Amino acid sequence: MIYELWDIQSKNLVGDYRTRDEALRIVRSAFETHGRDAVRRLALSVEDRSGNTSPIADGDALIDLALEGKSIARPAN
Numbered sequence: 001m002i003y004e005l006w007d008i009q010s011k012n013l014v015g016d017y018r019t020r021d022e023a024l025r026i027v028r029s030a031f032e033t034h035g036r037d038a039v040r041r042l043a044l045s046v047e048d049r050s051g052n053t054s055p056i057a058d059g060d061a062l063i064d065l066a067l068e069g070k071s072i073a074r075p076a077n
Helices: 021-032 057-066
Strands: 001-008 012-017 043-047 053-059
Touching: 001 021, 012 021, 021 043, 021 057, 043 057, 053 057
Parallel strands: none
Antiparallel strands: 001 012, 001 043, 043 053
16 A cells, blocks of 8 residues: 655645555654644545555644644644
């Protein structure tokens, strides 16, 4: 399975990752560096071995998923 991180606004692939945790680390890092508004434009999906893609989360739901159980400083914006 491949986890894909997409920029919803530009419709560009940000990156693909072997694990969900790896993709969520990228989201957390972007959140810490650029804040909530920048990360809201991202979406995470997974592609299975047959080439079928399923959405996992986007926007605020993706941020919440990435920060779940993590104690980091959360920017206000």
